[in-house]
Each structure stands twice: as C-alpha cells, then as structure tokens.
Amino acid sequence: MTAPSTAPAPPSRGGRWIQQWDPENETFWKETGEKVAKRNLLFSVLSEHIGFSIWTMWSVLVLFMGPEYGLTPADKFLLTSMVTLVGAVVRVPYTFAVAIFGGRNWTIISAGLLLVPTVAAFAVIKPGTSFNTFLLVGLLAGIGGGNFASSMTNINAFFPLRKKGWALGLNAGGGNIGVPVIQLVALAIIGASGGPRVLLGIYIPFIVVAAILAALFMDNLENVKNDTGAAKDAVKDGHTWIMSFLYIGTFGSFIGYSFAFGQVLQNQFGRTPLEAAYVTFIGPLLGSLIRPVGGALADKYGGAKITLYNYVGMGVATAVLIAASMQKSLGLFTVAFVVLFVLSGLGNGSTFKMIPGIFHTKALAKGLEGEAAAAYGRRLSGASMGLIGAVGALGGVGINLAFRQSFLSYGSGTGAFVAFLAFYAACFVVTWAVYLRRSAAKGQATTASEAKPQLSYAEV
Known part of the structure; x- marks a missing residue:
C-alpha cells in the first residue's frame, strides 16, 4: 500500500503529474485522495x-430553422442523426486520449476543440445555406460527444470502487x-426574438473559460x-458488448430523445418553436439530475437490480406514449415522454455503475485480491x-433514424415508439438472463473458481 506521505496532492497550478495514486487505501483517501x-x-x-451542450446544440438550432431555410422534417432528423453518430464514434479515441495525454x-485540448464547431455554426447558420453545408458543420459538433468518454475514463481512475457509482x-x-441548459438558453433567446x-x-x-480552469x-x-x-x-x-447493448437502451434513449423531442412536438402536434422549447428542456433536465441517484441506488442495491426494474418502467412509459400518440393527446404524451427521460437518466447511472463492478468480480474470480x-x-x-x-450513443442515431422513417411512412412517431418498446423488452430479458438469473445450468457450465463471482453479479 502507498503511504499517504508518498503521494501528496501536487500544486494544481503547476500542472504536474501525480506519480502515485491509491484510492483503495482508506488512509490515503481520507488524508489526500478525496x-x-x-x-x-x-x-x-x-x-x-x-x-x-455543443454536441446537442443542433437539436436546438433546428427549432430556429423555419420554412425560409428550406429543410424538411426528414432533413432535420437526418442532420441530428449524423451529429449523434459522430459523437458516438469519437468516444472511442477520446477514451484512450486520457492515457496518452493525461x-x-x-x-484542456478537448474543451478548446469545442470552439471549432461553435464558430463554424456561427458562420453558416442563415437562410440560403445548403443542407450539405449544415450537415458538414453539424458533423463537427459531434466532437462534443467525445468529452463524455474521456471525462468518465479520467474520473473512474480517481475514485475507489465503493464511490464509483456516485462519482461516475x-x-x-x-x-x-x-x-437542458442549452435548451433553456435557446428558450430565452427565442422568447426575446433573438436568433441562433x-x-x-x-x-x-x-x-474558453472551461479550458483555462482545467489548466x-x-x-x-x-x-x-x-x-x-x-x-x-x-x-x-463478452460483458463489454452486453453492457454496450444495455447502455443503448438507457443513454441511447436519453441522447436520442434529447435531439428528437422538440421535432416530434413540432411535426406531430403542430407546436411552434417557442411552444416546443417551453417543454423540451424538462425531460433532459430531470433525466440529468437523477443520473447520480441511479448511481447511488446501484451502489446500495446493485446496478443489475436497479437496471432491471428501470427497464420495466421504461416499457410502461413507452406503452403510454404509444397510446397518447394514437389518441393525439398532447398532455399525456408530454408527461409520458418526460417520465421516459427520467427513467433513462436513472438507468444511465445504474448501468455505468455495473461496469467497474463486473470487472472487479472477474478479478476476484481469477484469484486476485486487494489492490491487485x-x-x-x-x-x-x-x-x-x-x-x-x-455503442450506447449509437442508440441516439437509431432513435432519430427511426423517427425519420416513422414520419415518412406514417406521418407520426407511433411506429418508432413500438420499435422502442420491443427493444426495452429485449434489454429487460438480457439484464435478467446475464446478471440476475441463478440457474443450475449456468452453475454447471461455470468453473468452480468462477461460480461464486458469477452469482455476485447481482450486486455489481
């Protein structure tokens, strides 16, 4: 174990590297690490x-883009889908950038890069700009989605296992x-008759301020x-891919609905940009605020259990959305959509808490102990x-493409919601079968050294 005195907190202004870091050592954690x-x-x-905010700014900018921009609803859904796609893809290199650069x-670098899509959008956002130009500039905004991956990887290394659910x-x-913050700012600007x-x-x-403070x-x-x-x-x-699938259901839903909610209200219920902006921020706001609660509940009761019950709730909320969509009930539709946002946020916290727990369990199954x-x-x-x-963020691409196809085929989002309900049912089955089922067949197929950790997946 590393003694606290050997790893003091370095002067932050010097930007020096911390040479030794042992958060699992309780003395180190209390005196220095925390x-x-x-x-x-x-x-x-x-x-x-x-x-x-920069990643999802096009979910707001499309609300400003009226008939004078010459874009169809399908164009807008395609635009937001491609922005989401880039944000998903860049998460992979962003993850490893932390280990390469620190x-x-x-x-500092990733915050500074956000100036590129923001300044580019500032330059082109006006009537008469071609759709291809909007698409190209929108793709640049996708780099904002990568910040999540590098940030989570970085923070995961700072905290002990018992605190990861809360911290992450x-x-x-x-x-x-x-x-929701960028959506609220947009609401204020639209209300004041301001432009994008x-x-x-x-x-x-x-x-600029964020980059300076990081430095x-x-x-x-x-x-x-x-x-x-x-x-x-x-x-x-295999657990990497299983958790990727489950994260499509939680975070994919959160980011996909964040991009699509305002457009669905406009296209299916005839809301104006201002009317749509009045409600679109509520779901992402509550879904964001409850994510730490999902992590904390997972710390206490086990991420797999919270995730399982959460998918039940998401299925129920989606079924209500289908009914509200068919009945053209704006009030019920809005309430159910906000509930779905909340549940997606809760599930985000519980699924991400499962990841370090799963791999720690595998370490114990290998006979490792303590710091090892x-x-x-x-x-x-x-x-x-x-x-x-x-992979989880790719769910947001699928949601926007599903809405695009549903509106092209049926003139509403009902068809897309039916597909989402089926997917949540599949997520429920996978969560139960892999992390909570305790069958004799699994016990027989597992070596003796792995049997106990396999059962403990319910607590991850």
Whole structure:
C-alpha cells in the first residue's frame, strides 16, 4: 500500500503529474485522495457539461430553422442523426486520449476543440445555406460527444470502487445537464426574438473559460497508462458488448430523445418553436439530475437490480406514449415522454455503475485480491467505458433514424415508439438472463473458481 506521505496532492497550478495514486487505501483517501479527486471531478463536470451542450446544440438550432431555410422534417432528423453518430464514434479515441495525454491535458485540448464547431455554426447558420453545408458543420459538433468518454475514463481512475457509482453518476449527470441548459438558453433567446447566432455567441467565451480552469485546477495521473492490451482484452470480453447493448437502451434513449423531442412536438402536434422549447428542456433536465441517484441506488442495491426494474418502467412509459400518440393527446404524451427521460437518466447511472463492478468480480474470480483486484478492475473498466459509451450513443442515431422513417411512412412517431418498446423488452430479458438469473445450468457450465463471482453479479 502507498503511504499517504508518498503521494501528496501536487500544486494544481503547476500542472504536474501525480506519480502515485491509491484510492483503495482508506488512509490515503481520507488524508489526500478525496480532496484531489473531488477537485478534478468538479472541473471535469464543467468541461463535459459544455461538451454536451455543443454536441446537442443542433437539436436546438433546428427549432430556429423555419420554412425560409428550406429543410424538411426528414432533413432535420437526418442532420441530428449524423451529429449523434459522430459523437458516438469519437468516444472511442477520446477514451484512450486520457492515457496518452493525461486527464488534465486532454480536458484542456478537448474543451478548446469545442470552439471549432461553435464558430463554424456561427458562420453558416442563415437562410440560403445548403443542407450539405449544415450537415458538414453539424458533423463537427459531434466532437462534443467525445468529452463524455474521456471525462468518465479520467474520473473512474480517481475514485475507489465503493464511490464509483456516485462519482461516475455525478460526473455524467453534470455533463448530461448540458442538454437542458442549452435548451433553456435557446428558450430565452427565442422568447426575446433573438436568433441562433446569439445562442452560439454566448457559448464561445464559456468554452474558453472551461479550458483555462482545467489548466489551472486539474491533475494528470501517472498510473493511467495507455494500455493497448487492456483495450484488446475489453473488446474480447463478452460483458463489454452486453453492457454496450444495455447502455443503448438507457443513454441511447436519453441522447436520442434529447435531439428528437422538440421535432416530434413540432411535426406531430403542430407546436411552434417557442411552444416546443417551453417543454423540451424538462425531460433532459430531470433525466440529468437523477443520473447520480441511479448511481447511488446501484451502489446500495446493485446496478443489475436497479437496471432491471428501470427497464420495466421504461416499457410502461413507452406503452403510454404509444397510446397518447394514437389518441393525439398532447398532455399525456408530454408527461409520458418526460417520465421516459427520467427513467433513462436513472438507468444511465445504474448501468455505468455495473461496469467497474463486473470487472472487479472477474478479478476476484481469477484469484486476485486487494489492490491487485482493484487495479485489474480499473484497467478493464476504464478501457471498456469508451467503447460502451460509443455503442450506447449509437442508440441516439437509431432513435432519430427511426423517427425519420416513422414520419415518412406514417406521418407520426407511433411506429418508432413500438420499435422502442420491443427493444426495452429485449434489454429487460438480457439484464435478467446475464446478471440476475441463478440457474443450475449456468452453475454447471461455470468453473468452480468462477461460480461464486458469477452469482455476485447481482450486486455489481
């Protein structure tokens, strides 16, 4: 174990690397680690928060784009789908950037990069601009989605296993809340008869401030090394792909609905941009705020259990949405959609808490103990988080494409909601079958050394 005196908190203004970091050592954690970890968490949240805002800004900008822009509803859904796609894909390299450059250093770089899509959008957002230009500039905004992956990988390394659910939930929730914040700012601007350039102009100085604060107050961890072996092991592990599938259902829903909610209200219920903006922020706001609660509940009761029951709730909410859509009941539709947002946020927290728990359980099954088991869990969970986050975000692409096809085929989003209900049912079955079922067949197929950890997956 590393003694507290050997790893003091480095002067943050110097930007130096922390050479030794052992959060599982309770003495180190209480005397040194907790303060440093929380400081890094705070400024990580700020940068990730703005990254989410820039990633999802086109969900707001399309509300400003009236008939004079010459875009159809299908064009707008395609635009937001492609923005979501880029945000999902860049999460993979962003995950490993932390190990290459350091958490503090990469936060500075990734925050600064947000200026590119923001300034580009400021330059082209006007009637007469071609759809292809909007699409190209929209693709640039996708880099904001990568900030989540690097931030989560970085914060995962700072906190002990017993605190990861809370820390990762708070980090992600603080980032997710960038979605409703930019929607609220847009609401104020639309209400004041302002244009989209006002919105973009507000965010440019905040991006600069976030990069400066990261440079002043964050740290790099020397023991977070770029480990291609960990990446290969994570790719080969079946749990990485199972959790990716489950994360499509939670985070994919959150980000997909965040992009689509306003457009659905406009196209299916004839809401004006201002009327749509009045309600679109509510779901993402509540879904973001409750994400740390999902992580905390997972810490206490087990992520698999919370995730399982959460999918039941998401299925019920979706069934109500289908009924409201068919009955053209705007009130019921809005309430059910907001409930679905809340449940997606809760599930985001519980599913991400499962990741480090699963790999720690696998470490115990290999006979590892103490710091060795914790290090193994950190290594594989950190490597898998970027991939899981990327695949999960692809769910947002699927949601927007499903809405696009549903409106083209049926003139409403009902068909898309039916598909989402079937997917949530599949997520429920997978969660139960892999992490909660305790059958004799599984016990017989598992080696004696793995049998006990296999049963303990219910507690991850």
